[in-house]
Amino acid sequence: MTVSLRRQFVAFAASAAIAIFLGACSSTPDKPTPSALADFKPQFNVSKVWSAQIGPVNSPLTSQLTGTQLALASANGLVTLMNAETGAEIWRAPLNMPLAAGVGSDGNRVAVINRSNELLTLADAKVLWKAKLPALSFTAPLVAGGRVFVLTADRTVIAFDGASGQKLWSQQRTGDALVLKQSGILTSYQDNLLVGLSGRLVAMNPSNGVSRWEVTIGSSRGTNEVERLVDLVSGVSRVNNVICARAFQTSVACVDAQKGSNLWTRAAQGHVGLSGTASALFGAESDGKLMAWNRASGQVLWQSEALRFRGLTAPMSAEGQLVVGDDLGWLHWIDASNGQTVARSQVDATGIAMPPVAYGNTWVVITKSGLVQALRAN
Numbered sequence: 001m002t003v004s005l006r007r008q009f010v011a012f013a014a015s016a017a018i019a020i021f022l023g024a025c026s027s028t029p030d031k032p033t034p035s036a037l038a039d040f041k042p043q044f045n046v047s048k049v050w051s052a053q054i055g056p057v058n059s060p061l062t063s064q065l066t067g068t069q070l071a072l073a074s075a076n077g078l079v080t081l082m083n084a085e086t087g088a089e090i091w092r093a094p095l096n097m098p099l100a101a102g103v104g105s106d107g108n109r110v111a112v113i114n115r116s117n118e119l120l121t122l123a124d125a126k127v128l129w130k131a132k133l134p135a136l137s138f139t140a141p142l143v144a145g146g147r148v149f150v151l152t153a154d155r156t157v158i159a160f161d162g163a164s165g166q167k168l169w170s171q172q173r174t175g176d177a178l179v180l181k182q183s184g185i186l187t188s189y190q191d192n193l194l195v196g197l198s199g200r201l202v203a204m205n206p207s208n209g210v211s212r213w214e215v216t217i218g219s220s221r222g223t224n225e226v227e228r229l230v231d232l233v234s235g236v237s238r239v240n241n242v243i244c245a246r247a248f249q250t251s252v253a254c255v256d257a258q259k260g261s262n263l264w265t266r267a268a269q270g271h272v273g274l275s276g277t278a279s280a281l282f283g284a285e286s287d288g289k290l291m292a293w294n295r296a297s298g299q300v301l302w303q304s305e306a307l308r309f310r311g312l313t314a315p316m317s318a319e320g321q322l323v324v325g326d327d328l329g330w331l332h333w334i335d336a337s338n339g340q341t342v343a344r345s346q347v348d349a350t351g352i353a354m355p356p357v358a359y360g361n362t363w364v365v366i367t368k369s370g371l372v373q374a375l376r377a378n
Contacts, residue, residue, distance in 0.1 A: 032309040034328060035288065037344070044333060044343040044377035049362055050087030054080050055370040057353040060138045060183035062234065063366060064105040065357050071105035073112050074370055079103065079122060081110060084359040087374060091125035101183065104141035104148070109162055111141035111148050121148055121165065129165030133158070139184040139234065142193070145206060151186045153179045155197050157209055171209035173197045178226065180248055182271070183234035189243060189257045196232030199247050201255060213260025218247020235273010235314045235355065237281055242295065244274050244281050252283060254295065264298035273314040273355065275322075280336065282322060284312040290324065290339055304339030307332065311351065318358030321377065325352030331365055333377050343377045 055074035064071040070084040077095035079102075082088060095114070102112030109128065111121045117133045119141060135154040142149040147168065148160045156172040185196030192203040192212060199218040202211055220228040230247055237244040241258040252274060253265040270285045280301060281293045288308035292301040311327025315334065322336040329351050333343035348367035357364040362376045 032287075034310045034326075035306065035308045037330070038306055038341070040341045040344075042343055043335075046331075046333075046343050046345040046375055046377045049374035049376050051371065051373040052080075052082060052087050052089070053370050054078055054366075054372055057366055057368055057370050059353070060101060060140075060181070060234075061099065062103065062140045062183055062354055063357055063364075064103050064110075064140070065359060065364075066105050066107035068359075069105070069107050070357065070359070070364060071103045071110050072366065072372065073099055073103040075099060077112075077114070079110060079112060081105075082372075084357070084364060084374075085362070087372070093122055093125040093127070095120065095127075101137050102140050104143045106143040106162075109143050109148070111143050113137045113141065113150070117152075119148065119150055119160070121160075121162065128163075131160060131165050131167065138181055139186050142186045142188065144188055147206065149186060149193060149206070151184055151195055153181075155179070157186075157193070157195055157197075157204065159206065159209065169207075169209045171204070173202075178229045180229070180231040180233070182231075182248075185232045185234055185236060185245060187236060189238065189241075192257070194236075194243070194257070196245070199230035199232065199250070201232060201243070201245055203257070203260060215253075215255045215260060215262050217245050217253045217255075217265070218250035221250075233271060233273055235275070237274045237276035237317075239276065239278050239295065244276060244295070246270055246272075246274055246283060249286065252281070252293065252298075254281070254298065263296075266293065266298045266300075272312065275315060275317040275355075277317055277336070280317075282315045282317055282336070284315055284324060288312050288326075290315060290334065292336070292339065302337075302339045304334070306339075306341060313352055314355040316355050316358060316363075319361050321358075321361070321363075323356050323358075323363050325356055325365060327351040329367060331356060331363070331375060345375055347371065347373055347375070 077097040080092040081090040104111045120130045135152040137152045139151040159168040193206040202214040244254040254263045290304040313325040315324040322334040329349045350369040
């Protein structure tokens, strides 16, 4: 694993969810120097639309856009719902507790998980209910279909009734002793609950958790538990029935979700999610190399080393634009046809905390200091 990849893993004891934390393996004490930003000819003018503040944000917290509503959570437990178009606050709920995962929302309810392994579901700035989970969780809950779904670090998937908090079902899958301390895959496709379990993408019946199909995205390899770790990371790219996902430091693959079959798999050394268009798939390797693959075949279309070692977020594609943030606080607009920089803006030197969120032709960026800023390139 690269020295710039400062990820952690969690190991679970066989008899109980007792966690110990292991640093990512690295034999070199110094991180590589981030690439200097090269000059380029701007093709867009970047302007600030609005800004807000929510408090410090760290991984694996994520955001959730539903219609015009953007749900956010800070590391110290401030849950906020705001209008993505204007930045106006709809409500905020100071939970005053450290959060481990979130945020999930369907536009009505918002769900987060605290570090005491409790799932909390809110609406209109009030906690509706909370439920104790059997283990740690680093994956944002999925709020959909009147239910709240949770993926815990011991690879248990649990469904709760969204209104009452009653547990509806629970399914556990045995796997490797270690799991990523990073948000995994928990999303939906038609009437399927899609879950990343070890290196497999599993489609479950959302009514009872029974598996309908599963496809291997990445296979375990290596000589010890750390090297053999294989988990799927959050951030899938879906176009029609084709869903593409990444296995941590192993591979990227595209799956026919209608048939439950693998279309192609390519080796890849990355730890952040993917995005794409009908023809291309975009990702960032752990050393900051940007990659584009042909969505149909997996053939590499281009790769760019202009942002190496800058600690990139997952690149996001929307409205004909490709945007990626970095750990030095810059947002970069990339030409999706060749990987060249076409616009850039520095947001906050604390660094971009998560992938930018597209709302129309506006991009909402959340930094580690909790600055929420909407930018538009035109």
